[in-house]
Amino acid sequence: MIPRTVRLLRDFKEDKRISMDVYADYLSKGIKKYPSGEYNVSEYTPTIPKSFRLIPNNTLKMRLLRYYSYPSQIQGFKQDIFHIIEHGYAHLLAGKSINDKAIVTAHDLIPMLQWKGLINGLIPGKQPMGSIYSLNRLEKARKIIAISESTKNDLVKLLGLNPNKIEVIYYGVGEEFFKKENKTKEELRHRLELPSIDTKLILITGEVLYKNHKTCLEVMEIVEEKYHKPVKMVKLGSDYAEWNKLEKNSNLKNNIIQIDYLDLPGVADLYNCVDILLFPSLYEGFGRPPLEAMACGLPVVCSNAASLPEIVSDSGLMSDPEDAFKLSEQVLAVLNNKELRNSLIQKGYKNSERFSWRDNIEKTIALYNKVLDQDSNKTKKIVFFQRKFPFYGSIELNFSELRNYLSPDYNMRVLKSRYISQGIFKRLYNVFQAYFYQSDINHVTGDVHFLAYLMKKNKTILTIHDCGPVIHSKGIRRVIYKFFWFTLPSMTVNAITVNSEKTKKELMGIINYPEDKIYVISHCIKSTFLEGGNISSKIQSTYNGEKIKLIQIGTSENKNLDRICLAIKDMNCSLEIVGKLNAHQVETLRKNNIDYTNSSGLTEGELINKYLQADILIFVSTYEGLGVPVLEAQALGIPVVTSNISPMSETSGGAAILVDPYDIDQISRAIYKIIEDDDHRKKMISAGLENVKKYHPKIMANSFEEVYKEIN
Numbered sequence: 001m002i003p004r005t006v007r008l009l010r011d012f013k014e015d016k017r018i019s020m021d022v023y024a025d026y027l028s029k030g031i032k033k034y035p036s037g038e039y040n041v042s043e044y045t046p047t048i049p050k051s052f053r054l055i056p057n058n059t060l061k062m063r064l065l066r067y068y069s070y071p072s073q074i075q076g077f078k079q080d081i082f083h084i085i086e087h088g089y090a091h092l093l094a095g096k097s098i099n100d101k102a103i104v105t106a107h108d109l110i111p112m113l114q115w116k117g118l119i120n121g122l123i124p125g126k127q128p129m130g131s132i133y134s135l136n137r138l139e140k141a142r143k144i145i146a147i148s149e150s151t152k153n154d155l156v157k158l159l160g161l162n163p164n165k166i167e168v169i170y171y172g173v174g175e176e177f178f179k180k181e182n183k184t185k186e187e188l189r190h191r192l193e194l195p196s197i198d199t200k201l202i203l204i205t206g207e208v209l210y211k212n213h214k215t216c217l218e219v220m221e222i223v224e225e226k227y228h229k230p231v232k233m234v235k236l237g238s239d240y241a242e243w244n245k246l247e248k249n250s251n252l253k254n255n256i257i258q259i260d261y262l263d264l265p266g267v268a269d270l271y272n273c274v275d276i277l278l279f280p281s282l283y284e285g286f287g288r289p290p291l292e293a294m295a296c297g298l299p300v301v302c303s304n305a306a307s308l309p310e311i312v313s314d315s316g317l318m319s320d321p322e323d324a325f326k327l328s329e330q331v332l333a334v335l336n337n338k339e340l341r342n343s344l345i346q347k348g349y350k351n352s353e354r355f356s357w358r359d360n361i362e363k364t365i366a367l368y369n370k371v372l373d374q375d376s377n378k379t380k381k382i383v384f385f386q387r388k389f390p391f392y393g394s395i396e397l398n399f400s401e402l403r404n405y406l407s408p409d410y411n412m413r414v415l416k417s418r419y420i421s422q423g424i425f426k427r428l429y430n431v432f433q434a435y436f437y438q439s440d441i442n443h444v445t446g447d448v449h450f451l452a453y454l455m456k457k458n459k460t461i462l463t464i465h466d467c468g469p470v471i472h473s474k475g476i477r478r479v480i481y482k483f484f485w486f487t488l489p490s491m492t493v494n495a496i497t498v499n500s501e502k503t504k505k506e507l508m509g510i511i512n513y514p515e516d517k518i519y520v521i522s523h524c525i526k527s528t529f530l531e532g533g534n535i536s537s538k539i540q541s542t543y544n545g546e547k548i549k550l551i552q553i554g555t556s557e558n559k560n561l562d563r564i565c566l567a568i569k570d571m572n573c574s575l576e577i578v579g580k581l582n583a584h585q586v587e588t589l590r591k592n593n594i595d596y597t598n599s600s601g602l603t604e605g606e607l608i609n610k611y612l613q614a615d616i617l618i619f620v621s622t623y624e625g626l627g628v629p630v631l632e633a634q635a636l637g638i639p640v641v642t643s644n645i646s647p648m649s650e651t652s653g654g655a656a657i658l659v660d661p662y663d664i665d666q667i668s669r670a671i672y673k674i675i676e677d678d679d680h681r682k683k684m685i686s687a688g689l690e691n692v693k694k695y696h697p698k699i700m701a702n703s704f705e706e707v708y709k710e711i712n
Helices: 018-033 049-055 058-073 087-094 110-114 129-135 149-161 184-192 213-226 242-251 264-273 288-295 308-312 322-334 340-354 357-373 394-403 424-436 473-488 502-511 535-540 561-568 583-591 606-610 629-636 664-676 678-695 697-710
Strands: 002-008 039-045 081-084 101-107 143-146 167-168 200-205 232-234 257-259 276-279 300-303 317-319 381-386 412-417 441-444 460-464 497-500 518-520 548-553 572-576 596-599 618-621 641-642 656-660
Touching: 018 039, 018 357, 039 308, 049 412, 058 087, 058 129, 058 583, 087 101, 087 129, 101 167, 101 357, 101 572, 110 149, 143 149, 143 357, 149 167, 149 394, 184 264, 200 213, 200 264, 200 340, 200 357, 213 232, 213 242, 213 322, 232 264, 242 412, 242 441, 242 572, 257 308, 276 288, 276 322, 288 300, 288 340, 300 308, 300 322, 300 502, 308 317, 381 394, 394 606, 460 473, 460 664, 473 502, 497 502, 497 697, 502 518, 548 561, 548 629, 548 664, 561 572, 561 583, 561 664, 606 629, 618 664, 629 678, 641 664, 656 664, 664 678, 678 697
Parallel strands: 002 039, 002 081, 081 101, 101 143, 143 167, 200 232, 200 276, 232 257, 276 300, 300 317, 381 412, 381 441, 441 460, 460 497, 497 518, 548 572, 548 618, 572 596, 618 641, 641 656
Antiparallel strands: none
């Protein structure tokens, strides 16, 4: 068999990205040594043309080299696979010579995360235009390697990338990193010109701000105060402006030992002769130093940020990266407790064995094969257009889950409107923004139907979640909603999807649109709900006269809170209400002496916890497009009382007590039925768990793919 060819496209050496060089070196060496000999590997490191050497401004020069010169240097290259070893060079994917042949490794999205203020402890930075330019082309890759699940999640959340195109392949631990039994700690310290073993040494690493050296210094001040033996800090990594300021303003008793640079064997020697690695990083895409230290038998105290819990597991002591007091306690515990220290060392050895470069190379080659063996038909790009919202609502949650199950044949992007849908001018801006971001398939995901006004009809679909704005309005308001939210958008789209048959019937009564182009595709249930909670404990529990905890989702008029208050006013119960309450509702709750708590704008995890603390969901809405809370509660093993009207009667799948939402006595009797009849409650929970299987996101994603194929 003729070996296939792969070319690694490396960074400019002048970028001085040591970690990227290490990654590329291991990758190249590993593929060359791989036993099967499937691939001939070559590397390309971009060069600086003579004409560029005359540019005096180094920042400008490197930008021109990266974004203009490098793409021109690889024109005409021919290989079976191109592997761009860093996402910061994903702009190379714009070149025709590597189209549909490229894999990119994404390491972290720190510049973008910092710009958006998503790294606690870091002041939001400027918009990283170069990074955004490159990352916006990442979707063109045939496959993307993420170095951790944390990085994969960032790629999906921040860039809207198709998670099925992303493979998590961890770094390995280099063969240089091991416990050096043949060298004493004293010998190694002497070689590195460090103090004798009478002095405890705490190692910190890095030369960038997110390594959180501010906290490192605060920790060291506390340790110096509380540890009554010689102790010093060693910093591996060059000085930088912020570090110099931090060090100058610190109150350390002992000077910090500075080591600007060591090669990998030298770093291993350092790990072998110090006493603790302190690594309270604010963010890591992977975090190699803790693993390397563990492989050398060095205990680790680190932060619990980003990927570190995933990588370090229980083999290090972790804390909030800004909690200097807790981190210092952990450092002191390692220094003072020999049993704890030895336990961490043994756990560290075992943990570091999970990460090998052999495993990395095997998985990388398997990915090369997968790309070459798959049909390389042109990949379609879907843009999901969504509203700007103060938090992730049910629409956004639904489509974020669906995207996890779409075929890797689709590239994806999520475009959130610039403005909240209020006022004519803000809405018009959002319409024009959507127009300029059109692609192969445009999916307006709901609540902002007017974004479809200027889109290409044959490439656009619209999801309508309910017809409430028209059904529940009158006069001129009804006319405006009907025309601008339903009639006009329907004239500019190729297909419409709705949540239920009820919504489809209502829609057909509002607009004149071909029935066969309206597809019923229900909301899905997020996997976090399907996997959440201890269902067996819910089934086995009995109430035995305890105070019952009810939960109500939503506070709009159709959610029927006034009647719920009347139905439960004499019960021994408490009511959790999720959603913002108005003054009238607060007064109604007070009048009826309801024991209630209220929350709104919850994260998904917080909402799940609210459900799990409840005994019964009361969802007797008078109008819904589907009734998602019914399914969420069923997935978590919560018995449900809901309305006997469509679509809730169909959504609940025979696994809820159905009541007339206008009949207060019926609502009350249904709650008592669940409280008093254990057998009935257990059957409801089991039937609910079976019902939600029909709403698995994979099923719904397949249905949407069929629609996407129809309009192409």
